[in-house]
Structure formats: structure tokens, C-alpha cells
Amino acid sequence: MAAPLAYTLIATDLDGTLLRGDDTLSDRSRAALARAVAAGAQHLVVTGRPAPRVRPLLDDLGATGLAVCGQGAQVYDAGADRLLFSATLDRELAETALGKIEAEVGQVCAAVDQDGVDGLTLIEPGYRMPHPTLPAVRVGRREDLWRRPVSKVLLRHHALSDDALAAAARGAVGSLATVTMSGPGTVELQPSGITKATGLALAAEHLGLSRSGTVAFGDMPNDIPMFDWAAYGVAMANAHPELKAVADEITTSNEDDGIAVVLERLFPGR
Known part of the structure; x- marks a missing residue:
């Protein structure tokens, strides 16, 4: 019997975290995410970008599941191209x-x-x-x-x-x-009350996953609620000092495949 995964949900911010400065995803990061997913984990994008601005990136990732968009105001189903949850500002x-x-x-x-x-x-x-x-x-x-x-x-x-x-x-x-x-x-x-954590919690519940199995990656203060919710928070080397102060780990920068560095350790493959 295979050992249970330490983390079953990988929550990643996009800008300054998963993406490089030119809005691209490196081959190394792409491979590390693919290996983690093949091992049984789920990858969930958690971003400030609204759903229409995330769709092309999800297409590039081949993602057809959920994404948390708009700082938690939207839970987007990429496969169905519809919002499962949406909060608006009066x-x-x-x-x-x-x-x-x-x-x-x-x-x-x-x-x-x-x-x-x-x-x-x-x-x-x-x-x-x-x-x-x-x-x-x-x-x-x-x-x-x-x-x-x-x-x-x-x-x-x-x-x-x-x-x-x-x-x-x-x-x-x-x-x-x-x-x-x-x-x-x-x-x-x-x-009011909407953060990346509220959106992440809704998406995780929909997926049947828990905060205890979640590792989160980010770079800015808007990621602090997500780190508070997740079991383990990883800040990029280029992260804002406020996020670094609450992170469990600081990895290399988004330009230096910081997410891949951690995922390769967590999901070493065979």
C-alpha cells in the first residue's frame, strides 16, 4: 500500500509566484506540478485575477477543474466555464x-x-x-x-x-x-469578509479536501489569509516582508522556480 500524501492540495498564487515576470510558466515548474498531480495531489490556482483573465492560463496548464479568482470573490469551474460562487461589491x-x-x-x-x-x-x-x-x-x-x-x-x-x-x-x-x-x-x-482564504475554503470543500492537507504558495500580503488557512505556507524569495513574516518556509523566487524547488522535495517521484 502506498504511503498517504503529506499534501493533497497545492494552492498557488499566479503573479510573482507561479508565473515568471513575462507571464509564462517554466518547464521545470510545469513538470513539478504534473508530477505532484500524477501522485494524487490537486493543484488549485488562487489568484487576484478575475476569472476571464485566468482562463487562458488555465488552458495553458490543461486545467479543467476549479480556480479561485478575484481575491476569493469567485470560484470558477474551468471545465464548465461557469462560476460556482460569486460575491459582488455593492x-x-x-x-x-x-x-x-x-x-x-x-x-x-x-x-x-x-x-x-x-x-x-x-x-x-x-x-x-x-x-x-x-x-x-x-x-x-x-x-x-x-x-x-x-x-x-x-x-x-x-x-x-x-x-x-x-x-x-x-x-x-x-x-x-x-x-x-x-x-x-x-x-x-x-x-467585506472576502479573502483568498474564504474562496480557498469553498473550493476545498467542493473538492472534498481539507486545510490540513493544503500547502500554499504566495508572494504578497493578500496571500496572508490563505497561509493562515493552509497547513503550510511557502513564500517566494521575492515576497513582501509581511508575507515572509508569517510563512513556514521561504523558497527561491518566481524567476528561479521557487514552487518547483519545494514540490520536487515534497513529491520526489520514483
Whole structure:
């Protein structure tokens, strides 16, 4: 009888973690994930990207199962191309939250990810996408951002650092929304109480898997709830100091196959 797997669920962030800076997955990382899956583990992408922006990457991975998208606001079934779970941010509440933030720090530039498998990323004048490879539609006025239900709001400030903007936003919005920082130039508002951990827990329950069998990989403060939920959290060498402080292990960077380094140890093969 084969020995039971130490980890049955591998939860990976994408940007700055699984993907290299050019949005590609190395052959080594691809092989390490394939070996872990062949050994009986399941790989689950847990990302801040909304479902429509994750679909091409899942296709490249050959993934037809679940993915947690939109910072936990969406649980996406890639095979069926549908959302099993979706949480939206009330649009009036989002406008109120933006007003409170701007009262503290001055003007911000905003964007939104629309809900749904065909949702667009809309950006207002002055907003610059932190990931130039991700498609976005520019609108003429902030009011145009609220055409359809949204899963999150993205914020940028012309002068404040991401850490300073995130801290100011948390102080301004209180319990109106969850504030996360998920990458350079990426401070976000999402529905109150929604984090990567809530989405990961829902997906794991659907798959019949538990937190005790979960190893998670990430690089930014938005991954902290996921690390808190998982049995073991691995931060990349390029990770934000706040995530490194709570990680169980620090691996090499995303450019140096940090996930593969750990998976090759956990799933050594034959």
C-alpha cells in the first residue's frame, strides 16, 4: 500500500509566484506540478485575477477543474466555464468607500473587475494597468465603472506607496470592504469578509479536501489569509516582508522556480 500524501492540495498564487515576470510558466515548474498531480495531489490556482483573465492560463496548464479568482470573490469551474460562487461589491458602497479614501489621501485613480465569466476590466481616466498584458477597457467617467455588478475595485495613487495607500484605505473604509495589496501598483477593495482564504475554503470543500492537507504558495500580503488557512505556507524569495513574516518556509523566487524547488522535495517521484 502506498504511503498517504503529506499534501493533497497545492494552492498557488499566479503573479510573482507561479508565473515568471513575462507571464509564462517554466518547464521545470510545469513538470513539478504534473508530477505532484500524477501522485494524487490537486493543484488549485488562487489568484487576484478575475476569472476571464485566468482562463487562458488555465488552458495553458490543461486545467479543467476549479480556480479561485478575484481575491476569493469567485470560484470558477474551468471545465464548465461557469462560476460556482460569486460575491459582488455593492456599487453604491464602492462609491462611498472611494469617497472616504479620497477624503483622506486626495484623488485616486480607479478600475473595476466586472462580475461574471465574461466580465471586463474597466479603467477610468488616469488609471494605468500594473500588468500591461492584461486587457482593459477605458471609460470616460468614473460613473461608467458601475455599468454592471463588480467583484472588486482597484486603486492607484500618484504619490503614495502601495503600503501607504493600503493602510490609508483600511483606515478610511473600515468594515465597508476588505482592502488588499496583491502586487506592485495593485491595492484593491473587495466585498467585506472576502479573502483568498474564504474562496480557498469553498473550493476545498467542493473538492472534498481539507486545510490540513493544503500547502500554499504566495508572494504578497493578500496571500496572508490563505497561509493562515493552509497547513503550510511557502513564500517566494521575492515576497513582501509581511508575507515572509508569517510563512513556514521561504523558497527561491518566481524567476528561479521557487514552487518547483519545494514540490520536487515534497513529491520526489520514483
